[in-house]
Amino acid sequence: MSCYQRRSAGPGPGPGPGPGGGGGALGLLGAAGGGGVLPKGPGAGAGEAVQVVVRCRPMSGKEASQGHTQIIDMWPQRGEHVARRAAAPAHSIYCIVHITNPRARPGRGGRRQEARMFTFDSVYDWNSKQDDLYENTVRPLVHSVLDGYNGTIFAYGQTGTGKTYTMLGATPAHGQCPGGGRERGIASKCFEDVFRHIAYTSERTCYVVRASYLEIYQEETRDLLSPDLETYRRPLTLGEDAARGVYVKGLRSVVCKNIKAIERVMRVGNTNRATASTNMNEHSSRSHAIFQVTIEMQSRAGAGAGAGRRVGKLNLVDLAGSERQCKTGAMGERLKESGKINLSLSALGNVISALTAADVGSRTRSRAWSRHIPYRDSKLTQLLQDSLGGNSKAIMIANIGPASYNYDESLMTLRCAGLGGKGP
Numbered sequence: 385m386s387c388y389q390r391r392s393a394g395p396g397p398g399p400g401p402g403p404g405g406g407g408g409a410l411g412l413l414g415a416a417g418g419g420g421v422l423p424k425g426p427g428a429g430a431g432e433a434v435q436v437v438v439r440c441r442p443m444s445g446k447e448a449s450q451g452h453t454q455i456i457d458m459w460p461q462r463g464e465h466v467a468r469r470a471a472a473p474a475h476s477i478y479c480i481v482h483i484t485n486p487r488a489r490p491g492r493g494g495r496r497q498e499a500r501m502f503t504f505d506s507v508y509d510w511n512s513k514q515d516d517l518y519e520n521t522v523r524p525l526v527h528s529v530l531d532g533y534n535g536t537i538f539a540y541g542q543t544g545t546g547k548t549y550t551m552l553g554a555t556p557a558h559g560q561c562p563g564g565g566r567e568r569g570i571a572s573k574c575f576e577d578v579f580r581h582i583a584y585t586s587e588r589t590c591y592v593v594r595a596s597y598l599e600i601y602q603e604e605t606r607d608l609l610s611p612d613l614e615t616y617r618r619p620l621t622l623g624e625d626a627a628r629g630v631y632v633k634g635l636r637s638v639v640c641k642n643i644k645a646i647e648r649v650m651r652v653g654n655t656n657r658a659t660a661s662t663n664m665n666e667h668s669s670r671s672h673a674i675f676q677v678t679i680e681m682q683s684r685a686g687a688g689a690g691a692g693r694r695v696g697k698l699n700l701v702d703l704a705g706s707e708r709q710c711k712t713g714a715m716g717e718r719l720k721e722s723g724k725i726n727l728s729l730s731a732l733g734n735v736i737s738a739l740t741a742a743d744v745g746s747r748t749r750s751r752a753w754s755r756h757i758p759y760r761d762s763k764l765t766q767l768l769q770d771s772l773g774g775n776s777k778a779i780m781i782a783n784i785g786p787a788s789y790n791y792d793e794s795l796m797t798l799r800c801a802g803l804g805g806k807g808p
């Protein structure tokens with residue numbers, strides 16, 4: 385598996401956001417400057433701890449009928465684009481996303497302004513299946529959790545781009561659990577992998593799997609497994625101790641013995657999840673939802689001696705929509721809500737950028753790079769502190785839509801997630 389590395393490929397320019405660049409809500413490009421990698425994760429190749437992949441959903445029937453054009457092109461096979469054009473060695477080239485500005489006019493800025501190219505380790509186009517994403521990108525992270533490390537999968541992007549679809553599957557309406565069938569989301573596939581592994585290895589190892597489901601809404605933490613609305617409305621506070629690190633006081637945790645049990649927990653949480661409508665999507669999610677799976681493993685051989693105990697944690701994070709406030713028509717309470725969403729998304733971006741810079745510094749042995757990681761700037765980053773950096777691994781799935789009316793948001797998502805460059 386390859387790593388989060390910002391580098392130019394083929395016809396693109398060198399590092400930097402390029403014309404009109406600059407980070408959006410996540411701002412992954414912002415603080416760190418040129419190319420870099422995050423700390424090495426378990427079982428990973430050199431320099432990989434946060435891997436950023438892009439997924440573009442298909443054009444919807446409504447978008448097509450309204451006459452919106454497709455502005456995204458993708459080359460999911462490494463090097464395909466450049467190899468076709470310049471006979472470059474395919475292995476040296478990263479996957480490419482190409483976005484065309486529907487407002488560009490010939491003569492104003494010329495062809496170079498019309499299209500921009502971004503490079504990533506993996507990209508998944510509208511034909512991609514959940515299985516492709518799971519097998520090629522997610523599975524190694526789940527296996528590192530089963531080795532006792534922490535792993536986090538983020539679904540990021542504008543509302544309506546497929547974050548919930550990617551996480552939960554083809555039944556994205558909130559309150560529904562990932563069902564069976566081929567288009568189950570990656571959450572369900574993770575659970576399946578975990579319990580399959582447990583079944584294969586339970587002769588040698590004892591396991592306890594616990595699940596919690598929490599939501600961060602306007603910087604307040606709520607338990608999505610609360611028994612009633614009143615309890616759910618009561619925000620929970622964060623605590624910190626040496627044994628647990630940062631934790632949510634009073635958060636429910638359910639022991640799950642099989643895949644049905646863990647999916648039931650997710651279903652309960654989904655029905656409780658706060659949703660609010662915006663002008664862009666009736667079921668717009670305005671909160672960050674974190675499904676936490678903690679796996680305690682104890683080797684049967686070492687049980688008496690207290691040896692051979694490991695704990696791995698998997699966080700599945702469905703981030704709130706990253707859209708611009710003016711387009712959603714946010715006013716009043718909704719505007720305040722959007723401000724807090726942007727705050728936590730930019731805090732997440734700053735943490736990732738700082739980790740990137742710190743890692744670059746440690747590789748170059750420059751003392752100036754031993755820097756502060758701003759985990760405490762938001763509840764989201766505080767809570768995920770033990771799963772970002774160090775030996776942990778993370779995957780950021782940046783979701784975009786293909787239609788012309790979403791150009792600004794898609795461009796922002798791509799800029800936040802990778803290296804911007806001019807079109808060839």
Ligand SMILES: Nc1ncnc2c1ncn2[C@@H]1O[C@H](COP(=O)(O)OP(=O)(O)OP(=O)(O)O)[C@@H](O)[C@H]1O
Pocket residue numbers: 440441442510541542543544545546547548549550554556665667668669704705783
């Ligand atoms: N890869 C895909 N293939 C087919 N349909 C998709 C895909 N991704 C998303 N969709 C469809 O696009 C629509 C929007 O997806 P979804 O609800 O997952 O967006 P979202 O980003 O989670 O939005 P919100 O932030 O409002 O929750 C849904 O109808 C979903 O079924």
